[in-house]
Amino acid sequence: MDIKNFKCNGIGHNSPADNVKPFIQTAISLYRMRNSSKDIIEKLVQNNPIDDYHPGSRFSDDSKITTRICSGLVELALSMSNSNNTIEENIESFVYSLTASELDQIILEGMRDCACADHWYTFEKEWD
Numbered sequence: 001m002d003i004k005n006f007k008c009n010g011i012g013h014n015s016p017a018d019n020v021k022p023f024i025q026t027a028i029s030l031y032r033m034r035n036s037s038k039d040i041i042e043k044l045v046q047n048n049p050i051d052d053y054h055p056g057s058r059f060s061d062d063s064k065i066t067t068r069i070c071s072g073l074v075e076l077a078l079s080m081s082n083s084n085n086t087i088e089e090n091i092e093s094f095v096y097s098l099t100a101s102e103l104d105q106i107i108l109e110g111m112r113d114c115a116c117a118d119h120w121y122t123f124e125k126e127w128d
Contacts, residue, residue, distance in 0.1 A: 001080050001094040003102050008072040008113035016077065016087045017070035020095045024106075025066040031107045032062070044112050056118030059111060069110035 017024075035043075037055045044053050058064045077090045085093070098106070 001076055001090060003098070003105060005080065006072055006076050006106055006109060008068045008109050009075070010071065010113065010117070011067055012071040012075060014067060014070035014074050017073045017091050019088060019092055020073070021066055021070055023095065024069050025062050027103055028062045028065050028069075028107050028110070031104060040108070040111055041115065043108060044115060047108070048112065051112070051116050052119040053112070053115035054119035055115060058114035058118050061114075065107070065110040065114050068113045069106055072106075072109065072113075 032040075037060075041053050041055055044051070053059075058068075073091050073095065074087065077087045077094070080090075
């Protein structure tokens with residue numbers, strides 16, 4: 001599995017990532033201790049200025065971000081699974097081998113997905 005291919009895209013089947021959920025959620029909490037919401041949104045805009053972001057309920061909930069990240073991990077494992085290991089084993093191996101910087105990238109991607117959804121459901125749906 002390669003971090004370059006990691007993407008969050010909403011909520012999907014994420015139970016194969018259940019074993020890493022506590023680790024991911026703790027990492028998110030620690031990430032928030034190091035970065036303010038304003039700083040995180042600024043990073044998101046710098047990384048992808050095309051999307052719109054809103055620090056709403058999804059973005060503010062570590063559990064919801066964890067769910068989105070775990071869904072992305074399952075999708076990545078399914079798309080790249082070519083070993084004799086189970087999807088669960090591939091996910092665990094991948095997550096526990098990440099550097100601190102790579103873990104931050106995954107967390108930021110989960111926050112991006114949530115902040116985009118918060119923008120959509122807070123502002124854009126009003127105009128439908």
